[in-house]
Amino acid sequence: xxxxxxxxxxxxxxxxxxxxxxxxxxxxxxxxxxxxxxxxxxxxxxxxxxxxxxxxxxxxxxxxxxxxxxxxxxxxxxxxxxxxxxxxxxxxxxxxxxxxxxxxxxxxxxx
Amino acid sequence: xxxxxxxxxxxxxxxxxxxxxxxxxxxxxxxxxxxxxxxxxxxxxxxxxxxxxxxxxxxxxxxxxxxxxxxxxxxxxxxxxxxxxxxxxxxxxxxxxxxxxxxxxxxxxxxxxxx
Numbered sequence: 001x002x003x004x005x006x007x008x009x010x011x012x013x014x015x016x017x018x019x020x021x022x023x024x025x026x027x028x029x030x031x032x033x034x035x036x037x038x039x040x041x042x043x044x045x046x047x048x049x050x051x052x053x054x055x056x057x058x059x060x061x062x063x064x065x066x067x068x069x070x071x072x073x074x075x076x077x078x079x080x081x082x083x084x085x086x087x088x089x090x091x092x093x094x095x096x097x098x099x100x101x102x103x104x105x106x107x108x109x110x111x
Numbered sequence: 112x113x114x115x116x117x118x119x120x121x122x123x124x125x126x127x128x129x130x131x132x133x134x135x136x137x138x139x140x141x142x143x144x145x146x147x148x149x150x151x152x153x154x155x156x157x158x159x160x161x162x163x164x165x166x167x168x169x170x171x172x173x174x175x176x177x178x179x180x181x182x183x184x185x186x187x188x189x190x191x192x193x194x195x196x197x198x199x200x201x202x203x204x205x206x207x208x209x210x211x212x213x214x215x216x217x218x219x220x221x222x223x224x225x226x
Binding site: 034043049098100101 | 115149155156157160202205208215217218222
C-alpha cells in the first residue's frame, strides 16, 4: 500500500471548518483513500473514503486532487467531540486490502 | 455504519494465564477480520488477518503460537493471548469487513493488563 504523510497535530476552533491534509504521492490507480478517526481509548471510527471523485457524507467531505497525490478531509463545523486522531490510509488490492495505520493527525478542537 | 462488538472491554489477568477476546459483527457477515494492537501514544499495529474458515495470516514479528486466532464463523473471531506476560499489556482492537472492497469497521477495543 502507498504510504501517507500527515501533519502530526493541528488545532481548530469550535464551529469552524477543519481541513486535514494528507499526502499520498505514490498512490496507484486502484488504491482508495480512507479516513478514520480514533477518539481516546476507543476503536477507530470510519469517516469516509474515495477513489478519485470528491465525496461527502453526514460526517465530512473528502477532496481528492486531480492527480490523486493528495487529499483533504473537511469537517464542516468542528465540535469539541471531533477531538481525535485522524488517520488517512491508502488501501488497495495489492496488499490484500489491509488497513495499515500511520501516525495520523492529532486534532484538538478548542472552544 | 455496521456494528462490530468486542468483548471484554477490559481485562486484568495474571502472568502466565491465557486470555480470550471475542469480536463479533452484529449486522453483517464478516468474511475478513483483522486484529490490531496499540501501545500507549502509538498508532495501531496490524497483527493478523483472518478469513472465515481459513488459518490466519500473521504480520512479520507476531508469534502465531502466542496469539491464537480463530475465525470459525462469519460473525465471530477470537484472539487468545496465551501465557500472557506484562509486556503483552496493550489495547487490542478487532476490525471486520464484509467484502474485499467494502470498508472495515472496528470494535471498541479491549484493554489487557497483565500483572
